[in-house]
Amino acid sequence: MSxxxxxxxxxxxxxTLLHLxxxxxxxxxxxxxxxxxxxxxxxxxxxxxxxxxxxSISRCMEIGKQIQGxxxxxxxxxxxxxxxxxxxxxxxxxxFIEGKTLVLTTTNGTRLLHMSLDKGAKEIITGxxxxxxxxxxxLIEMKKDVILACAAWKDRVNMEDSLFAGAVISxxxxxxxxxxDSSHIVEKMYEKGKKDLFSFLKNNNASHYHRLMNFGLxxxxxxxxxxxxxxxxxxxxxxxxxxxxxx
Amino acid sequence: MSxxxxxxxxxxxxxTLLHLxxxxxxxxxxxxxxxxxxxxxxxxxxxxxxxxxxxSISRCMEIGKQIQGxxxxxxxxxxxxxxxxxxxxxxxxxxFIEGKTLVLTTTNGTRLLHMSLDKGAKEIITGxxxxxxxxxxxLIEMKKDVILACAAWKDRVNMEDSLFAGAVISxxxxxxxxxxDSSHIVEKMYEKGKKDLFSFLKNNNASHYHRLMNFGLxxxxxxxxxxxxxxxxxxxxxxxxxxxxxx
Numbered sequence: 001m002s003x004x005x006x007x008x009x010x011x012x013x014x015x016t017l018l019h020l021x022x023x024x025x026x027x028x029x030x031x032x033x034x035x036x037x038x039x040x041x042x043x044x045x046x047x048x049x050x051x052x053x054x055x056s057i058s059r060c061m062e063i064g065k066q067i068q069g070x071x072x073x074x075x076x077x078x079x080x081x082x083x084x085x086x087x088x089x090x091x092x093x094x095x096f097i098e099g100k101t102l103v104l105t106t107t108n109g110t111r112l113l114h115m116s117l118d119k120g121a122k123e124i125i126t127g128x129x130x131x132x133x134x135x136x137x138x139l140i141e142m143k144k145d146v147i148l149a150c151a152a153w154k155d156r157v158n159m160e161d162s163l164f165a166g167a168v169i170s171x172x173x174x175x176x177x178x179x180x181d182s183s184h185i186v187e188k189m190y191e192k193g194k195k196d197l198f199s200f201l202k203n204n205n206a207s208h209y210h211r212l213m214n215f216g217l218x219x220x221x222x223x224x225x226x227x228x229x230x231x232x233x234x235x236x237x238x239x240x241x242x243x244x245x246x247x
Numbered sequence: 248m249s250x251x252x253x254x255x256x257x258x259x260x261x262x263t264l265l266h267l268x269x270x271x272x273x274x275x276x277x278x279x280x281x282x283x284x285x286x287x288x289x290x291x292x293x294x295x296x297x298x299x300x301x302x303s304i305s306r307c308m309e310i311g312k313q314i315q316g317x318x319x320x321x322x323x324x325x326x327x328x329x330x331x332x333x334x335x336x337x338x339x340x341x342x343f344i345e346g347k348t349l350v351l352t353t354t355n356g357t358r359l360l361h362m363s364l365d366k367g368a369k370e371i372i373t374g375x376x377x378x379x380x381x382x383x384x385x386l387i388e389m390k391k392d393v394i395l396a397c398a399a400w401k402d403r404v405n406m407e408d409s410l411f412a413g414a415v416i417s418x419x420x421x422x423x424x425x426x427x428d429s430s431h432i433v434e435k436m437y438e439k440g441k442k443d444l445f446s447f448l449k450n451n452n453a454s455h456y457h458r459l460m461n462f463g464l465x466x467x468x469x470x471x472x473x474x475x476x477x478x479x480x481x482x483x484x485x486x487x488x489x490x491x492x493x494x
Contacts, residue, residue, distance in 0.1 A: 016263050158428045159432060162432060181405045181409075185409060207427070
């Protein structure tokens with residue numbers, strides 16, 4: 001196939017940059033590696049019926065009550081007041097979450113998801129290292145234009161979401177036409193760091209690495225950087241994320 | 248000196264991200280490597296009295312007439328209609344530009360400069376590889392907070408401006424406290440590419456590399472990636488950029 005016949009792939013490094021890309025005909029991959037999209041993949045992999053992403057604690061409590069869901073969210077590394085669980089993927093093993101609905105508070109990721117909806121994204125999925133292969137296989141199979149949308153941190157570009165975008169590109173590049181410097185930058189960085197992503201974040205002073213380490217969450221970081229531990233494809237539809245049935 | 252006593256350094260990868268940073272007490276370095284800030288350094292190094300950056304062709308013609316300046320600007324790789332010269336640094340040798348004022352049309356860079364003014368930047372200078380050392384030495388000497396502001400390309404992050412930000416960080420990092428993932432990302436990329444920046448842009452499909460190569464401007468690209476060929480410090484004041492007198 002000639003290069004020009006391939007679908008395009010772009011990387012938006014921050015929600016603030018999302019408006020630069022044409023979402024109308026694209027699959028948008030929401031990326032919030034530490035830890036929202038890793039936890040979403042894990043809960044769905046372990047049998048959660050769905051995950052409802054919400055942008056505030058009050059909305060989380062409200063929906064949780066309506067549907068008798070599991071409410072989750074953190075502020076400054078602690079379970080937020082009024083909610084039941086936190087943001088760690090380790091809080092959602094199969095024996096707890098199977099058959100339940102998780103209502104998850106995630107500021108950056110939920111906002112980005114709503115922005116993507118507003119801009120008419122054709123399909124929205126979520127991506128993280130625990131479901132890297134599921135995301136890559138889906139993108140290759142669908143043959144549609146792709147926007148890798150990093151949730152970032154309060155709109156500031158972050159290293160871990162950029163690294164995941166780089167990982168996706170590294171695994172799918174032959175299937176896309178990539179005319180996007182952001183994509184080339186993150187792929188280069190991923191190639192440099194892929195042997196040991198944990199050390200890469202540490203050695204390069206990634207701000208979120210320090211933030212979570214200060215909360216004693218090394219185990220979470222290591223899990224969230226490890227590929228395919230919860231290899232499911234979360235697809236957004238009608239207010240919630242559900243695992244796509246395998247073919 | 249302890250880390251916390253050092254001034255801070257942040258990198259804004261696109262004008263769209265500039266509002267995230269506190270410019271009020273900072274030196275802002277405007278970066279538009281291909282080719283605006285490289286040409287500004289070159290013209291001043293070769294004795295131009297000043298460079299007036301403007302954001303439109305009509306404004307360029309108007310000011311050029313008022314002050315009898317040299318008008319310059321391009322559209323799609325050609326000298327813009329109504330102007331006299333183009334954006335190439337090679338158009339401004341000493342025998343031509345000495346003692347004159349250059350009125351330069353630069354869309355991305357000028358907009359970023361005006362944004363920085365609006366946000367109350369303490370000082371605005373321009374940076375490019377031809378004046379890399381002058382910029383680094385000034386930043387080290389001043390001991391103020393720094394924002395490296397990439398002009399990007401129509402707000403999309405680009406590789407060459409990111410590489411220059413990385414070069415500045417690589418040369419000044421010990422003098423700053425850097426809690427900014429964008430800065431760590433671009434420094435990493437610069438370390439990877441610094442041995443041969445031209446090949447790095449080429450091999451990583453930098454979009455601006457292709458754009459200028461299509462215009463037959465390989466010589467310009469090579470010049471604009473070469474450190475210290477026009478090692479002067481352009482400082483913005485009162486509508487124009489002038490070379491800072493050496494101590």
